[in-house]
Amino acid sequence: MSVIPVTILTGFLGSGKTTLLNQLMQTKGEEKVVIIVNEFGDTSIDHELILSDERERIFQLSNGCMCCVVREDLAEMFLAILSVAKDSPSGFDRVIIETSGLAEPSPIAQTIIRTPVLSEHFVIDSILTLVDVKNAHYQLENYTEAVEQVAFADKLLLTKTDQVSTQETKKIAKELEAINPFVDKWKLNFNEIYSDLIGLDLFDHSSKQNSEIENDIEHMMENHEHHYHDHVHTPVNSFVIHSEDSFSEKHIMRWIQILIQKYGMDLMRYKGILNIEGNEKQLILQGVNMAFRIEEGEEWRNDPATKIVLIGKNLPEKNIREMLIN
Structure with a gap:
Protein backbone atom coordinates (compact mmCIF):
# COMPACT_ATOMS: atom_id res chain seq x y z
CA MET A 1 0.00 0.00 0.00
CA LEU A 188 -10.37 32.39 -3.02
CA ASN A 189 -13.51 33.17 -4.99
CA PHE A 190 -16.10 30.49 -4.33
CA ASN A 191 -17.76 31.22 -7.65
CA GLU A 192 -14.73 29.50 -9.16
CA ILE A 193 -13.88 25.82 -8.83
CA TYR A 194 -10.46 24.98 -7.40
CA SER A 195 -8.83 21.68 -8.22
CA ASP A 196 -5.20 22.69 -7.69
CA LEU A 197 -5.15 23.00 -3.91
CA ILE A 198 -4.65 19.30 -3.33
CA GLY A 199 -1.32 17.58 -3.86
CA LEU A 200 0.74 20.73 -3.24
CA ASP A 201 3.33 18.77 -1.25
CA LEU A 202 4.27 21.80 0.85
CA PHE A 203 4.67 20.21 4.28
CA ASP A 204 6.62 16.98 3.99
CA HIS A 205 7.93 17.41 0.42
CA SER A 206 7.51 13.64 0.07
CA SER A 207 7.23 13.68 -3.72
CA LYS A 208 9.70 16.46 -4.44
CA GLN A 209 13.31 16.31 -5.49
CA ASN A 210 15.67 17.88 -3.01
CA SER A 211 16.53 20.64 -5.48
CA GLU A 212 12.86 21.66 -5.24
CA ILE A 213 12.97 21.50 -1.44
CA GLU A 214 16.01 23.78 -1.44
CA ASN A 215 14.17 26.18 -3.74
CA ASP A 216 11.19 26.13 -1.36
CA ILE A 217 13.40 27.03 1.60
CA GLU A 218 15.05 29.81 -0.44
CA HIS A 219 11.60 31.13 -1.37
CA MET A 220 10.54 31.15 2.29
CA MET A 221 13.70 33.00 3.29
CA GLU A 222 13.14 35.53 0.51
CA ASN A 223 9.55 36.09 1.65
CA HIS A 224 10.79 36.69 5.17
CA GLU A 225 13.39 39.25 4.07
CA HIS A 226 10.82 41.24 2.10
CA HIS A 227 8.40 41.72 4.99
CA TYR A 228 8.94 44.41 7.59
CA HIS A 229 6.45 43.75 10.35
CA ASP A 230 7.89 45.20 13.55
CA HIS A 231 5.00 47.66 13.72
CA VAL A 232 2.38 44.92 13.88
CA HIS A 233 1.84 43.53 17.37
CA THR A 234 1.71 39.75 17.55
CA PRO A 235 2.90 37.18 20.09
CA VAL A 236 4.26 35.11 17.19
CA ASN A 237 7.69 35.81 15.74
CA SER A 238 9.69 34.19 12.97
CA PHE A 239 13.27 34.18 11.83
CA VAL A 240 15.81 32.45 9.61
CA ILE A 241 19.12 30.83 10.56
CA HIS A 242 21.62 30.56 7.71
CA SER A 243 25.10 29.18 8.26
CA GLU A 244 27.86 28.03 5.91
CA ASP A 245 29.35 25.94 8.72
CA SER A 246 28.86 22.20 8.96
CA PHE A 247 27.56 20.77 12.22
CA SER A 248 27.96 17.41 13.87
CA GLU A 249 24.82 15.33 13.96
CA LYS A 250 25.14 15.17 17.76
CA HIS A 251 25.22 18.99 17.98
CA ILE A 252 22.15 19.40 15.78
CA MET A 253 20.17 16.79 17.71
CA ARG A 254 21.16 18.36 21.02
CA TRP A 255 20.12 21.80 19.72
CA ILE A 256 16.70 20.53 18.66
CA GLN A 257 16.18 18.72 21.96
CA ILE A 258 17.01 21.90 23.90
CA LEU A 259 14.56 23.88 21.78
CA ILE A 260 11.83 21.33 22.48
CA GLN A 261 12.60 21.20 26.20
CA LYS A 262 12.72 24.99 26.60
CA TYR A 263 9.94 26.14 24.30
CA GLY A 264 7.66 23.12 23.82
CA MET A 265 4.32 24.14 22.35
CA ASP A 266 5.63 27.68 21.78
CA LEU A 267 7.93 26.23 19.12
CA MET A 268 5.28 26.11 16.43
CA ARG A 269 6.80 25.32 13.02
CA TYR A 270 10.40 24.76 11.98
CA LYS A 271 11.86 23.35 8.80
CA GLY A 272 15.13 23.46 6.99
CA ILE A 273 18.08 21.86 5.25
CA LEU A 274 21.00 20.74 7.41
CA ASN A 275 24.70 20.55 6.53
CA ILE A 276 26.06 17.68 8.63
CA GLU A 277 29.78 16.88 8.95
CA GLY A 278 30.86 13.86 6.96
CA ASN A 279 27.55 13.58 5.13
CA GLU A 280 27.58 14.31 1.42
CA LYS A 281 23.80 14.53 1.37
CA GLN A 282 21.36 17.13 2.65
CA LEU A 283 19.35 16.32 5.76
CA ILE A 284 15.79 17.64 5.70
CA LEU A 285 14.36 18.89 9.03
CA GLN A 286 10.62 19.18 9.55
CA GLY A 287 9.04 19.96 12.92
CA VAL A 288 5.77 20.89 14.61
CA ASN A 289 5.90 21.75 18.32
CA MET A 290 7.67 18.84 20.02
CA ALA A 291 7.45 16.42 17.10
CA PHE A 292 10.08 16.46 14.37
CA ARG A 293 11.68 14.25 11.76
CA ILE A 294 15.02 14.39 9.96
CA GLU A 295 15.37 12.54 6.67
CA GLU A 296 18.31 12.08 4.35
CA GLY A 297 17.95 13.84 1.03
CA GLU A 298 20.00 14.03 -2.13
CA GLU A 299 23.59 15.09 -2.58
CA TRP A 300 24.26 18.82 -2.43
CA ARG A 301 23.90 20.58 -5.76
CA ASN A 302 25.26 23.90 -4.44
CA ASP A 303 27.76 24.73 -1.71
CA PRO A 304 26.51 23.03 1.48
CA ALA A 305 24.76 25.37 3.92
CA THR A 306 22.37 25.02 6.82
CA LYS A 307 19.13 26.96 6.34
CA ILE A 308 16.39 26.80 8.98
CA VAL A 309 13.18 28.79 9.31
CA LEU A 310 11.37 28.96 12.67
CA ILE A 311 7.98 30.26 13.78
CA GLY A 312 6.93 30.40 17.43
CA LYS A 313 5.61 32.43 20.33
CA ASN A 314 8.11 34.99 21.59
CA LEU A 315 11.09 32.85 20.64
CA PRO A 316 14.42 34.47 21.68
CA GLU A 317 16.07 34.64 18.27
CA LYS A 318 19.52 35.66 19.54
CA ASN A 319 19.74 32.81 22.09
CA ILE A 320 18.47 30.17 19.66
CA ARG A 321 20.86 31.30 16.95
CA GLU A 322 23.84 31.36 19.34
CA MET A 323 22.99 27.91 20.70
CA LEU A 324 23.35 26.50 17.22
CA ILE A 325 26.20 28.50 15.74
CA ASN A 326 28.45 29.23 18.75
Whole structure:
Protein backbone atom coordinates (compact mmCIF):
# COMPACT_ATOMS: atom_id res chain seq x y z
CA MET A 1 0.00 0.00 0.00
CA SER A 2 1.47 3.36 -1.02
CA VAL A 3 1.85 6.30 1.36
CA ILE A 4 -1.37 8.32 1.67
CA PRO A 5 -1.03 12.15 1.54
CA VAL A 6 -3.05 14.13 4.10
CA THR A 7 -4.31 17.69 3.44
CA ILE A 8 -5.44 19.64 6.51
CA LEU A 9 -8.06 22.37 6.01
CA THR A 10 -8.13 24.76 8.93
CA GLY A 11 -9.40 28.26 9.59
CA PHE A 12 -11.59 30.17 11.98
CA LEU A 13 -15.36 29.75 12.25
CA GLY A 14 -17.13 30.93 9.09
CA SER A 15 -14.00 31.17 6.96
CA GLY A 16 -15.36 28.82 4.27
CA LYS A 17 -13.74 25.46 5.03
CA THR A 18 -16.83 23.38 4.31
CA THR A 19 -17.55 25.27 1.09
CA LEU A 20 -14.01 24.60 -0.11
CA LEU A 21 -14.19 20.96 0.98
CA ASN A 22 -17.34 20.44 -1.08
CA GLN A 23 -15.68 22.06 -4.10
CA LEU A 24 -12.65 19.80 -3.73
CA MET A 25 -14.91 16.77 -3.60
CA GLN A 26 -16.60 17.86 -6.83
CA THR A 27 -13.26 18.07 -8.64
CA LYS A 28 -11.59 14.95 -7.27
CA GLY A 29 -11.94 13.00 -10.51
CA GLU A 30 -11.36 9.28 -10.08
CA GLU A 31 -9.44 9.65 -6.82
CA LYS A 32 -10.61 7.73 -3.78
CA VAL A 33 -10.64 10.21 -0.91
CA VAL A 34 -11.16 9.89 2.82
CA ILE A 35 -12.71 12.94 4.49
CA ILE A 36 -12.24 13.46 8.22
CA VAL A 37 -14.47 15.95 10.02
CA ASN A 38 -14.89 16.73 13.71
CA GLU A 39 -18.62 16.20 13.85
CA PHE A 40 -21.31 15.95 11.21
CA GLY A 41 -23.23 18.46 13.29
CA ASP A 42 -20.57 21.08 12.51
CA THR A 43 -20.21 20.19 8.84
CA SER A 44 -22.61 19.91 5.94
CA ILE A 45 -21.24 17.55 3.32
CA ASP A 46 -23.08 17.77 0.00
CA HIS A 47 -23.19 14.03 -0.56
CA GLU A 48 -25.75 11.53 0.63
CA LEU A 49 -24.45 9.27 3.37
CA ILE A 50 -24.89 5.54 2.91
CA LEU A 51 -23.73 2.46 4.81
CA SER A 52 -23.17 4.21 8.10
CA ASP A 53 -21.49 2.35 10.93
CA GLU A 54 -21.72 4.31 14.15
CA ARG A 55 -19.39 1.94 16.02
CA GLU A 56 -16.55 2.39 13.53
CA ARG A 57 -17.36 6.07 12.90
CA ILE A 58 -16.62 5.49 9.21
CA PHE A 59 -19.25 6.30 6.59
CA GLN A 60 -19.37 5.64 2.89
CA LEU A 61 -20.46 8.58 0.73
CA SER A 62 -22.62 8.20 -2.34
CA ASN A 63 -19.73 9.38 -4.53
CA GLY A 64 -17.62 6.40 -3.44
CA CYS A 65 -15.48 8.26 -0.91
CA MET A 66 -15.25 7.52 2.77
CA CYS A 67 -16.00 9.95 5.59
CA CYS A 68 -14.84 9.71 9.20
CA VAL A 69 -16.11 11.53 12.27
CA VAL A 70 -13.50 12.35 14.91
CA ARG A 71 -15.10 12.09 18.32
CA GLU A 72 -12.32 10.42 20.24
CA ASP A 73 -8.68 9.68 19.54
CA LEU A 74 -7.27 10.87 16.21
CA ALA A 75 -4.63 8.13 16.07
CA GLU A 76 -7.37 5.52 16.41
CA MET A 77 -9.18 7.12 13.49
CA PHE A 78 -6.10 6.91 11.27
CA LEU A 79 -5.62 3.28 12.29
CA ALA A 80 -9.24 2.58 11.37
CA ILE A 81 -8.66 4.17 7.96
CA LEU A 82 -5.58 1.98 7.51
CA SER A 83 -7.63 -1.10 8.34
CA VAL A 84 -10.27 -0.19 5.73
CA ALA A 85 -7.60 0.73 3.16
CA LYS A 86 -5.86 -2.64 3.53
CA ASP A 87 -9.15 -4.43 2.86
CA SER A 88 -9.87 -2.23 -0.16
CA PRO A 89 -8.58 -3.48 -3.54
CA SER A 90 -7.02 -0.13 -4.46
CA GLY A 91 -6.75 1.55 -1.06
CA PHE A 92 -7.21 5.32 -0.87
CA ASP A 93 -5.49 8.10 -2.81
CA ARG A 94 -5.59 10.80 -0.15
CA VAL A 95 -7.09 12.10 3.09
CA ILE A 96 -8.63 15.55 3.59
CA ILE A 97 -9.21 16.72 7.17
CA GLU A 98 -11.51 19.63 8.01
CA THR A 99 -10.75 20.87 11.52
CA SER A 100 -13.26 22.69 13.67
CA GLY A 101 -13.11 26.48 13.62
CA LEU A 102 -11.50 26.65 17.07
CA ALA A 103 -8.97 23.88 16.52
CA GLU A 104 -5.25 24.09 15.92
CA PRO A 105 -3.86 21.93 13.10
CA SER A 106 -0.73 20.98 15.05
CA PRO A 107 -2.14 17.96 16.94
CA ILE A 108 -2.95 16.30 13.61
CA ALA A 109 0.56 16.84 12.30
CA GLN A 110 2.09 15.67 15.58
CA THR A 111 -0.06 12.53 15.61
CA ILE A 112 1.24 11.51 12.19
CA ILE A 113 4.88 12.44 12.82
CA ARG A 114 5.15 10.88 16.29
CA THR A 115 3.27 7.63 15.69
CA PRO A 116 5.58 5.23 13.82
CA VAL A 117 2.86 3.05 12.29
CA LEU A 118 1.09 6.18 11.00
CA SER A 119 4.22 7.91 9.66
CA GLU A 120 4.90 4.78 7.62
CA HIS A 121 1.56 5.03 5.84
CA PHE A 122 0.56 8.71 5.93
CA VAL A 123 2.40 11.88 4.91
CA ILE A 124 1.21 15.45 5.45
CA ASP A 125 0.73 17.12 2.08
CA SER A 126 -0.14 20.67 3.23
CA ILE A 127 -1.80 22.67 5.97
CA LEU A 128 -4.17 25.10 4.23
CA THR A 129 -5.56 27.90 6.42
CA LEU A 130 -8.61 29.84 5.29
CA VAL A 131 -8.76 33.45 6.47
CA ASP A 132 -12.01 35.43 6.44
CA VAL A 133 -10.60 38.89 5.65
CA LYS A 134 -13.87 40.57 6.65
CA ASN A 135 -13.51 39.40 10.25
CA ALA A 136 -9.81 38.51 10.42
CA HIS A 137 -8.64 41.60 12.35
CA TYR A 138 -11.06 40.98 15.22
CA GLN A 139 -10.34 37.25 15.26
CA LEU A 140 -6.56 37.71 15.27
CA GLU A 141 -6.84 40.28 18.06
CA ASN A 142 -9.10 38.19 20.27
CA TYR A 143 -8.51 34.51 19.58
CA THR A 144 -5.16 32.77 19.91
CA GLU A 145 -6.60 29.91 17.82
CA ALA A 146 -6.88 32.23 14.81
CA VAL A 147 -3.26 33.35 15.21
CA GLU A 148 -2.00 29.79 15.54
CA GLN A 149 -3.95 28.60 12.50
CA VAL A 150 -2.08 31.23 10.47
CA ALA A 151 1.28 30.40 12.06
CA PHE A 152 1.05 26.71 11.19
CA ALA A 153 -0.08 27.28 7.59
CA ASP A 154 1.75 26.13 4.48
CA LYS A 155 -0.57 28.32 2.40
CA LEU A 156 -3.08 31.02 3.35
CA LEU A 157 -6.38 31.15 1.47
CA LEU A 158 -8.11 34.52 1.75
CA THR A 159 -11.92 34.45 1.62
CA LYS A 160 -14.60 37.18 1.44
CA THR A 161 -12.18 39.57 -0.26
CA ASP A 162 -15.12 40.76 -2.36
CA GLN A 163 -16.80 42.08 0.80
CA VAL A 164 -14.01 44.45 1.82
CA SER A 165 -11.95 47.15 0.14
CA THR A 166 -8.60 46.48 -1.49
CA GLN A 167 -7.02 48.64 1.21
CA GLU A 168 -8.55 46.51 3.97
CA THR A 169 -7.33 43.33 2.28
CA LYS A 170 -3.80 44.75 2.15
CA LYS A 171 -4.03 45.67 5.82
CA ILE A 172 -5.04 42.14 6.76
CA ALA A 173 -2.25 40.78 4.55
CA LYS A 174 0.29 42.73 6.62
CA GLU A 175 -1.15 41.29 9.83
CA LEU A 176 -0.85 37.80 8.39
CA GLU A 177 2.73 38.44 7.26
CA ALA A 178 3.61 39.54 10.79
CA ILE A 179 2.55 36.11 12.02
CA ASN A 180 3.78 33.96 9.14
CA PRO A 181 5.91 35.70 6.51
CA PHE A 182 7.03 32.42 4.96
CA VAL A 183 3.87 31.35 3.15
CA ASP A 184 2.13 32.48 0.00
CA LYS A 185 -1.43 33.82 -0.01
CA TRP A 186 -4.21 33.07 -2.48
CA LYS A 187 -7.51 34.87 -2.82
CA LEU A 188 -10.37 32.39 -3.02
CA ASN A 189 -13.51 33.17 -4.99
CA PHE A 190 -16.10 30.49 -4.33
CA ASN A 191 -17.76 31.22 -7.65
CA GLU A 192 -14.73 29.50 -9.16
CA ILE A 193 -13.88 25.82 -8.83
CA TYR A 194 -10.46 24.98 -7.40
CA SER A 195 -8.83 21.68 -8.22
CA ASP A 196 -5.20 22.69 -7.69
CA LEU A 197 -5.15 23.00 -3.91
CA ILE A 198 -4.65 19.30 -3.33
CA GLY A 199 -1.32 17.58 -3.86
CA LEU A 200 0.74 20.73 -3.24
CA ASP A 201 3.33 18.77 -1.25
CA LEU A 202 4.27 21.80 0.85
CA PHE A 203 4.67 20.21 4.28
CA ASP A 204 6.62 16.98 3.99
CA HIS A 205 7.93 17.41 0.42
CA SER A 206 7.51 13.64 0.07
CA SER A 207 7.23 13.68 -3.72
CA LYS A 208 9.70 16.46 -4.44
CA GLN A 209 13.31 16.31 -5.49
CA ASN A 210 15.67 17.88 -3.01
CA SER A 211 16.53 20.64 -5.48
CA GLU A 212 12.86 21.66 -5.24
CA ILE A 213 12.97 21.50 -1.44
CA GLU A 214 16.01 23.78 -1.44
CA ASN A 215 14.17 26.18 -3.74
CA ASP A 216 11.19 26.13 -1.36
CA ILE A 217 13.40 27.03 1.60
CA GLU A 218 15.05 29.81 -0.44
CA HIS A 219 11.60 31.13 -1.37
CA MET A 220 10.54 31.15 2.29
CA MET A 221 13.70 33.00 3.29
CA GLU A 222 13.14 35.53 0.51
CA ASN A 223 9.55 36.09 1.65
CA HIS A 224 10.79 36.69 5.17
CA GLU A 225 13.39 39.25 4.07
CA HIS A 226 10.82 41.24 2.10
CA HIS A 227 8.40 41.72 4.99
CA TYR A 228 8.94 44.41 7.59
CA HIS A 229 6.45 43.75 10.35
CA ASP A 230 7.89 45.20 13.55
CA HIS A 231 5.00 47.66 13.72
CA VAL A 232 2.38 44.92 13.88
CA HIS A 233 1.84 43.53 17.37
CA THR A 234 1.71 39.75 17.55
CA PRO A 235 2.90 37.18 20.09
CA VAL A 236 4.26 35.11 17.19
CA ASN A 237 7.69 35.81 15.74
CA SER A 238 9.69 34.19 12.97
CA PHE A 239 13.27 34.18 11.83
CA VAL A 240 15.81 32.45 9.61
CA ILE A 241 19.12 30.83 10.56
CA HIS A 242 21.62 30.56 7.71
CA SER A 243 25.10 29.18 8.26
CA GLU A 244 27.86 28.03 5.91
CA ASP A 245 29.35 25.94 8.72
CA SER A 246 28.86 22.20 8.96
CA PHE A 247 27.56 20.77 12.22
CA SER A 248 27.96 17.41 13.87
CA GLU A 249 24.82 15.33 13.96
CA LYS A 250 25.14 15.17 17.76
CA HIS A 251 25.22 18.99 17.98
CA ILE A 252 22.15 19.40 15.78
CA MET A 253 20.17 16.79 17.71
CA ARG A 254 21.16 18.36 21.02
CA TRP A 255 20.12 21.80 19.72
CA ILE A 256 16.70 20.53 18.66
CA GLN A 257 16.18 18.72 21.96
CA ILE A 258 17.01 21.90 23.90
CA LEU A 259 14.56 23.88 21.78
CA ILE A 260 11.83 21.33 22.48
CA GLN A 261 12.60 21.20 26.20
CA LYS A 262 12.72 24.99 26.60
CA TYR A 263 9.94 26.14 24.30
CA GLY A 264 7.66 23.12 23.82
CA MET A 265 4.32 24.14 22.35
CA ASP A 266 5.63 27.68 21.78
CA LEU A 267 7.93 26.23 19.12
CA MET A 268 5.28 26.11 16.43
CA ARG A 269 6.80 25.32 13.02
CA TYR A 270 10.40 24.76 11.98
CA LYS A 271 11.86 23.35 8.80
CA GLY A 272 15.13 23.46 6.99
CA ILE A 273 18.08 21.86 5.25
CA LEU A 274 21.00 20.74 7.41
CA ASN A 275 24.70 20.55 6.53
CA ILE A 276 26.06 17.68 8.63
CA GLU A 277 29.78 16.88 8.95
CA GLY A 278 30.86 13.86 6.96
CA ASN A 279 27.55 13.58 5.13
CA GLU A 280 27.58 14.31 1.42
CA LYS A 281 23.80 14.53 1.37
CA GLN A 282 21.36 17.13 2.65
CA LEU A 283 19.35 16.32 5.76
CA ILE A 284 15.79 17.64 5.70
CA LEU A 285 14.36 18.89 9.03
CA GLN A 286 10.62 19.18 9.55
CA GLY A 287 9.04 19.96 12.92
CA VAL A 288 5.77 20.89 14.61
CA ASN A 289 5.90 21.75 18.32
CA MET A 290 7.67 18.84 20.02
CA ALA A 291 7.45 16.42 17.10
CA PHE A 292 10.08 16.46 14.37
CA ARG A 293 11.68 14.25 11.76
CA ILE A 294 15.02 14.39 9.96
CA GLU A 295 15.37 12.54 6.67
CA GLU A 296 18.31 12.08 4.35
CA GLY A 297 17.95 13.84 1.03
CA GLU A 298 20.00 14.03 -2.13
CA GLU A 299 23.59 15.09 -2.58
CA TRP A 300 24.26 18.82 -2.43
CA ARG A 301 23.90 20.58 -5.76
CA ASN A 302 25.26 23.90 -4.44
CA ASP A 303 27.76 24.73 -1.71
CA PRO A 304 26.51 23.03 1.48
CA ALA A 305 24.76 25.37 3.92
CA THR A 306 22.37 25.02 6.82
CA LYS A 307 19.13 26.96 6.34
CA ILE A 308 16.39 26.80 8.98
CA VAL A 309 13.18 28.79 9.31
CA LEU A 310 11.37 28.96 12.67
CA ILE A 311 7.98 30.26 13.78
CA GLY A 312 6.93 30.40 17.43
CA LYS A 313 5.61 32.43 20.33
CA ASN A 314 8.11 34.99 21.59
CA LEU A 315 11.09 32.85 20.64
CA PRO A 316 14.42 34.47 21.68
CA GLU A 317 16.07 34.64 18.27
CA LYS A 318 19.52 35.66 19.54
CA ASN A 319 19.74 32.81 22.09
CA ILE A 320 18.47 30.17 19.66
CA ARG A 321 20.86 31.30 16.95
CA GLU A 322 23.84 31.36 19.34
CA MET A 323 22.99 27.91 20.70
CA LEU A 324 23.35 26.50 17.22
CA ILE A 325 26.20 28.50 15.74
CA ASN A 326 28.45 29.23 18.75
